[in-house]
Amino acid sequence: MIRVDEKGFYGKFGGAYIPEMLHPNIEELKDNYEQIIATEEFQDQFRSLLKDYVGRPTPLYFASRLSEKYAAKIYLKREDLCHTGAHKVNNTIGQIILAKKLGKKRIIAETGAGQHGVATATVCALMGMDCTVYMGELDIQRQRPNVERMKILGATVVPATSGSKTLKDATNEAMRQWINNPVDTHYIIGSVVGPHPYPEMVARFQSVISEEIKSQLLEKEGRENPDLVIACVGGGSNAAGAFYHYYNTPEVRLIAAEAAGLGVSSGKSAATTALGTMGILHGSKTLLMQTDDGQVVEPHSISAGLDYPGIGPVHAHLFDSGRGEFVAVEDEDAMKAGIELSRLEGIIPAIESAHAFHALNMISFKKDDVIVINLSGRGDKDLDTYIKWGGY
């Protein structure tokens, strides 16, 4: 059974390893979030914004040319068509309504690729809340368009200048700023990471993805369950959303594509389940890339959104229990898969999502298996990287 227990653990992974200064905040969330999101008022507002503002349900698109190439029935869950360009907004809508109900005045967030930062800045504009986004200095350089978008939306973008200057460091900085402003501020974590209850809360907001897949697939194929669901995993929020309603349906294979960077053994990788061991990062016990001395290793991936040395505790549990199948996709292969999708289907995916498409070359499946790939984001933000890589 894949589910979180009352202490916030998925099997051996999870928990809330946080400084005492954040204890009241985490307790406040833990004690209130389930009750708040269960109310009709919350659900009405959440569902109505997802429908009219985000554009849900997102299509489940039968990709015929891709299907032909791989001899399977491949459907794409079009999260790239969400307002702001990725699945991240599902979670930020949920959390901003929650923050309002908790009486918070200010929002902080971390971001890697900038998609979560944009999604947070967007809902803050929508709700008239002050917004500060922490982003690694390196990511600010490689995801420039998203930085500009956040600024246009009225957010303040603060560079994280420590460590690898990427997502991990942005998360450290956001946590520090939450410690500094614990009373009036809500921290919108963008992935299924962090102390309990964040991983489960974020997964619940993202679970709309698999909820829709079930009903859409029923309509198209006469069955709720595909044979496989494939999603990319950094922290793992889009994967958690795409897997959520299938966790406990063992006949559905759950495939998670991690970023191998320049290769799992190259020393320049972000393939956490391949390289990681049990550790504690950002408040939860999970698989973590680290040295023998327990120092966190700097990850590498061509995609800023997967450039993270840990993984959400639910995914660590999926890996550890054997429920999930994990593949590690190298930069080069992800880029090729991104171009392939562009040329076969006329869809330029985010480089993060492109990792999921290369998984088709790494796993075995039967002819005519029904495969759902979660197309978590669009590639607009990655044009520079595509152009540089392919010389277009």
Added chain:
Amino acid sequence: MNRIHTLFNKKKDRVLSIYFTAGFPRLEDTLSIMEAIESAGADIIEIGVPYSDPIADGPTIQDSNQIALENGMSLKKLFSQLEGFRDKVQLPVVLMGYLNPIIQYGMEDFCAKCESLGIDGLILPDLPMQQYLDEFKGIFEKHGLSNTFLISPQTSESRIREIDQHSDGFIYMVSSHSITGAKSGISEEQIAYFQRVKEMKLKNPRLIGFGISDADSFQTASEYSNGAIIGSAFIKILKESKNLKTDIKKYIQSVIQ
């Protein structure tokens, strides 16, 4: 009874604890810094185990952690430097560190090593009380190590009581809503919090840390507690120092006057 209990049995106020990051400014400075802190007249030595992701620390201590790691510091290295330190240093010694490096070392082995070296207590800021009670309390006690919890202005009275019940040694009062080194000076709001906790008449002594940097803030903190912890301000002295021994002595004496 370890050296922390002995200290607080005979000294009830103006207890000064000095924090430094092991491996900073240079890899091999650990023991000479400890000796200098002792001879300058401080009461407790708090040694920080450097970590790549110190989420409760501000820029000054983050920086010292990063430099210490670049210098090659690790828990194993620190333990080897501390072999035999009790021949030279008598003060209570507390290790402060984030959980991950310690878990990789192994909590049982870590605590056994601390005991054999003569370390008296631990401050693990990302170890929540419940996890401590569930997993580690027995190990700490077996090895005679005091565990220090943090409290902050947000900590509820009932939780402070609970922390007091499970603490052994002293309670670390974080002076404000902040990471280390973030704020300076002490506001009226902070004084109200110090006073509120003072009136709770806890069984454990309290030391106030975060934002304590000089004689004035040390004096104010001491009026409402048993003393204070200085970290970031001391790291700044180490960073700029040309002569560690002299500068440490001068700084600590300026604080305790």
